[in-house]
Amino acid sequence: xxxxxxxxxxxxxxxxxxxxxxxxxxxxxxxxxxxxxxxxxxxxxxxxxxxxxxxxxxxxxxxxxxxxxxxxxxxxxxxxxxxxxxxxxxxxxxxxxxxxxxxxxxxxxxxxxxxxxxxxxxxxxxxxxxxxxxxxxxxxxxxxxxxxxxxxxxxxxxxxxxxxxxxxxxxxxxxxxxxxxxxxxxxxxxxxxxxxxxxxxxxxxxxxxxxxxxxxxxxxxxxxxxxxxxxxxxxxxxxxxxxxxxxxxxxxxxxxxxxxxxxxxxxxxxxxxxxxxxxxxxxxxxxxxxxxxxxxxxxxxxxxxxxxxxxxxxxxxxxxxxxxxxxxxxxxxxxxxxxxxxxxxxxxxxxxxxxxxxxxxxxxxxxxxxxxxxxxxxxxxxxxxxxxxxxxxxxxxxxxxxxx
Numbered sequence: 001x002x003x004x005x006x007x008x009x010x011x012x013x014x015x016x017x018x019x020x021x022x023x024x025x026x027x028x029x030x031x032x033x034x035x036x037x038x039x040x041x042x043x044x045x046x047x048x049x050x051x052x053x054x055x056x057x058x059x060x061x062x063x064x065x066x067x068x069x070x071x072x073x074x075x076x077x078x079x080x081x082x083x084x085x086x087x088x089x090x091x092x093x094x095x096x097x098x099x100x101x102x103x104x105x106x107x108x109x110x111x112x113x114x115x116x117x118x119x120x121x122x123x124x125x126x127x128x129x130x131x132x133x134x135x136x137x138x139x140x141x142x143x144x145x146x147x148x149x150x151x152x153x154x155x156x157x158x159x160x161x162x163x164x165x166x167x168x169x170x171x172x173x174x175x176x177x178x179x180x181x182x183x184x185x186x187x188x189x190x191x192x193x194x195x196x197x198x199x200x201x202x203x204x205x206x207x208x209x210x211x212x213x214x215x216x217x218x219x220x221x222x223x224x225x226x227x228x229x230x231x232x233x234x235x236x237x238x239x240x241x242x243x244x245x246x247x248x249x250x251x252x253x254x255x256x257x258x259x260x261x262x263x264x265x266x267x268x269x270x271x272x273x274x275x276x277x278x279x280x281x282x283x284x285x286x287x288x289x290x291x292x293x294x295x296x297x298x299x300x301x302x303x304x305x306x307x308x309x310x311x312x313x314x315x316x317x318x319x320x321x322x323x324x325x326x327x328x329x330x331x332x333x334x335x336x337x338x339x340x341x342x343x344x345x346x347x348x349x350x351x352x353x354x355x356x357x358x359x360x361x362x363x364x365x366x367x368x369x370x371x372x373x374x375x376x377x378x379x380x381x382x383x384x385x386x387x388x389x390x391x392x393x394x395x396x397x398x399x400x401x402x403x404x
Contacts, residue, residue, distance in 0.1 A: 083171035148178045236277035257300035285324035297401045303377045310370040311340040311397045318344035341396040347389040
């Protein structure tokens with residue numbers, strides 16, 4: 001039997017080793033658990049990183065699409081035919097304006113620019129309620145013209161409910177519509193005037209015819225030379241008034257002319273004869289020169305007679321006392337012409353371009369229909385009325401018609 005002192009230490013070492021082995025196995029298990037958890041954590045981190053990268057790529061793609069959409073919207077905004085303006089929250093300055101808005105309102109490309117006074121005045125009177133809109137028209141004055149704009153203003157809540165609403169202004173150029181409305185009103189007034197003038201002219205023509213008849217009856221009576229002179233002046237006055245009435249009827253007439261083969265010399269001579277008393281009363285000589293005897297044209301005699309009367313009457317109005325008016329009948333290059341030449345002050349260059357316009361009168365003392373009627377009748381007959389005038393050196397009016 002071994003001694004007891006040799007058994008005790010061996011048992012202790014065996015127990016210690018057993019405990020250490022058990023602890024080591026526990027440590028190994030813990031280490032394995034930690035390694036497994038680390039691998040799981042690493043895998044989760046990798047997954048999260050991948051998910052984050054995927055989300056970043058999706059966000060970048062979304063931002064790219066948003067930028068593309070923004071640029072597309074800006075291009076659409078810039079190409080709109082109407083002006084679009086976004087106002088700052090204060091409602092008195094510009095946050096954004098497209099090219100058409102800048103052109104219509106004279107704005108620059110800078111943000112924060114103040115609106116034109118005419119538009120700002122309208123906006124200041126608007127009750128900016130949510131969803132409310134306002135329409136109006138304004139006139140923008142430029143250096144050499146004015147522009148009419150149709151304005152629509154609206155407040156829109158595009159952001160979060162508690163955010164600032166957006167105030168949008170849409171401007172459209174309606175100058176052409178305004179001009180069309182003005183011209184339509186002028187046409188309506190002209191038609192009314194034409195109808196009234198024609199009615200009045202016909203009403204006046206009847207008593208004028210009666211007066212001419214009574215004058216011819218008086219002339220057949222045995223009267224003194226003074227009385228016959230008065231009758232001549234009265235006849236010329238009545239015929240002048242009749243010519244004015246005929247101008248109105250010719251200008252507003254829509255019927256056809258009754259053309260026939262006509263020799264011009266008898267017409268010219270007859271007109272000069274009946275106008276002589278009027279020229280004598282104004283101390284102006286009226287002379288006629290024939291260089292186209294027997295020349296014929298296809299025309300309405302009454303209409304051509306009216307043209308020559310108008311040209312002679314125009315010369316009479318612009319001739320000084322003691323001067324003369326010369327009437328020439330001649331031919332040139334397949335046409336026959338009637339020249340009426342006066343010794344008046346001539347026509348100023350700035351008036352030459354307008355003398356054939358209906359209603360234009362250099363002296364503002366006449367209706368301004370005479371030369372307009374001449375031009376219209378001449379054109380209908382395939383001819384023309386022209387003018388040669390030097391300021392302060394007299395005027396020559398020419399009627400040209402094609403010869404037969």
